[in-house]
Amino acid sequence: MADLRRLFSLNSNDSSLDEALKRDLEEDQHPEDSPLSAREVSMHASAIRREEASMQRREEKAWVLSRRAYQVLSVLTALIIISVLLLNILDLPLFGEADNPTNNEVSARYLEYGLEEGGAVNLVADVILDYRAFDTLGESNVLFAAACTVILLLRRFSDAEQVHGMPEPLLLEEAPSDPLLMAAARLLVPVLLLFGCCIILNGHLGPGGGFAGGAVLGSGLILYLNAFGDQRASRVLTFRSFRILSASALMFYALSKAFSFFCGANGIPLDLPLGTPGSILSAGLILPLNMAVGLVVCCTVYAFFTLFRKGEI
Amino acid sequence: MDILVTILLLVLLLNAVMVVCIRNLFSCVLIFMAQSLVMVLLWILLQAPDLAITEAAVGAGVSSLLFFLALRRIHALDAEKGAPANKKGGLRHG
Numbered sequence: 001m002a003d004l005r006r007l008f009s010l011n012s013n014d015s016s017l018d019e020a021l022k023r024d025l026e027e028d029q030h031p032e033d034s035p036l037s038a039r040e041v042s043m044h045a046s047a048i049r050r051e052e053a054s055m056q057r058r059e060e061k062a063w064v065l066s067r068r069a070y071q072v073l074s075v076l077t078a079l080i081i082i083s084v085l086l087l088n089i090l091d092l093p094l095f096g097e098a099d100n101p102t103n104n105e106v107s108a109r110y111l112e113y114g115l116e117e118g119g120a121v122n123l124v125a126d127v128i129l130d131y132r133a134f135d136t137l138g139e140s141n142v143l144f145a146a147a148c149t150v151i152l153l154l155r156r157f158s159d160a161e162q163v164h165g166m167p168e169p170l171l172l173e174e175a176p177s178d179p180l181l182m183a184a185a186r187l188l189v190p191v192l193l194l195f196g197c198c199i200i201l202n203g204h205l206g207p208g209g210g211f212a213g214g215a216v217l218g219s220g221l222i223l224y225l226n227a228f229g230d231q232r233a234s235r236v237l238t239f240r241s242f243r244i245l246s247a248s249a250l251m252f253y254a255l256s257k258a259f260s261f262f263c264g265a266n267g268i269p270l271d272l273p274l275g276t277p278g279s280i281l282s283a284g285l286i287l288p289l290n291m292a293v294g295l296v297v298c299c300t301v302y303a304f305f306t307l308f309r310k311g312e313i
Numbered sequence: 314m315d316i317l318v319t320i321l322l323l324v325l326l327l328n329a330v331m332v333v334c335i336r337n338l339f340s341c342v343l344i345f346m347a348q349s350l351v352m353v354l355l356w357i358l359l360q361a362p363d364l365a366i367t368e369a370a371v372g373a374g375v376s377s378l379l380f381f382l383a384l385r386r387i388h389a390l391d392a393e394k395g396a397p398a399n400k401k402g403g404l405r406h407g
Contacts, residue, residue: 122363207363222375222378305375305378308383
């Protein structure tokens with residue numbers, strides 16, 4: 001007699017099930033057993049198939065149930081985390097009260113002596129580029145490292161196929177030049193570039209500074225690239241000029257601030273010409289540092305866009 | 314002013330939830346830009362104009378541009394593989 005349990009352990013598709021069943025029946029044939037007819041064989045096969053179908057249905061139901069449980073549990077977890085965080089925020093002090101922990105002697109010093117020590121009317125620029133210039137150097141380094149990584153991973157060299165045998169990566173098809181976009185860009189790109197330069201140069205007089213101005217400059221260049229195509233844009237900023245600009249700007253920042261740190265650490269008085277507060281040429285090193293940071297940010301933003309778009313600057 | 318801050322915070326929460334729940338990827342990127350805009354208004358109301366101008370330039374400008382570029386790349390790849398024309402109203406998540 002065929003051993004049905006052995007048949008269940010087969011990974012079956014239905015056609016092989018019949019043959020396996022038949023083979024098994026013939027092997028196990030004892031002389032005293034009566035041979036099975038073909039009809040009984042097919043009845044056993046269909047019973048096995050029905051068992052498998054019901055097992056599959058049970059599995060699908062369990063799958064749907066577990067998905068539903070997962071959705072409910074994830075929403076519940078999110079709600080619990082949200083309520084815990086909100087309840088903790090209720091314990092924070094209110095905005096702007098006099099006895100907040102942020103009103104300590106450090107901020108009092110910045111507020112009182114910021115103008116005469118840094119020379120910038122915008123105290124925020126004073127703090128980030130004079131008192132805490134080291135942190136801003138770290139941020140500019142992070143931007144530079146990100147740009148280097150993106151170039152490493154995405155830059156496409158024209159002779160890569162011959163040199164390394166790599167297939168040419170997928171390039172976005174060049175969009176046809178849109179007259180509406182070109183007309184709008186002719187008006188907007190000069191305004192954007194001018195506005196970016198204005199934000200950078202007025203970083204120590206009003207809100208703004210290197211990061212915001214650099215991002216606006218980069219956006220202006222991206223608009224120019226989108227409107228007028230790759231040929232004309234690569235005449236504005238090539239890979240070589242991008243390299244020189246960002247590396248030299250970062251180096252200038254590092255060297256000038258290193259000079260400041262060196263003087264401060266060794267007690268050498270550093271008499272930078274602070275100028276009259278409120279004029280553009282004032283605040284010592286803050287204006288050149290703003291320009292350096294703006295250049296780094298602009299080049300990085302433009303490089304990200306063009307590398308993602310077409311694999312080269 | 315408090316009412317304005319409360320409304321803006323509620324809109325911020327709503328944007329954050331909608332970004333996850335909406336299926337059309339193009340709409341998601343637009344909601345991301347709107348989130349950045351609401352943050353700009355909040356920074357101004359919290360008396361931080363430097364942060365506001367930086368957030369406007371970076372969040373609603375460059376970051377969203379990169380997202381749109383990424384969407385366009387996915388579009389292009391899908392179009393080359395001959396995906397069915399389910400592009401009415403933009404991309405859909407799989």
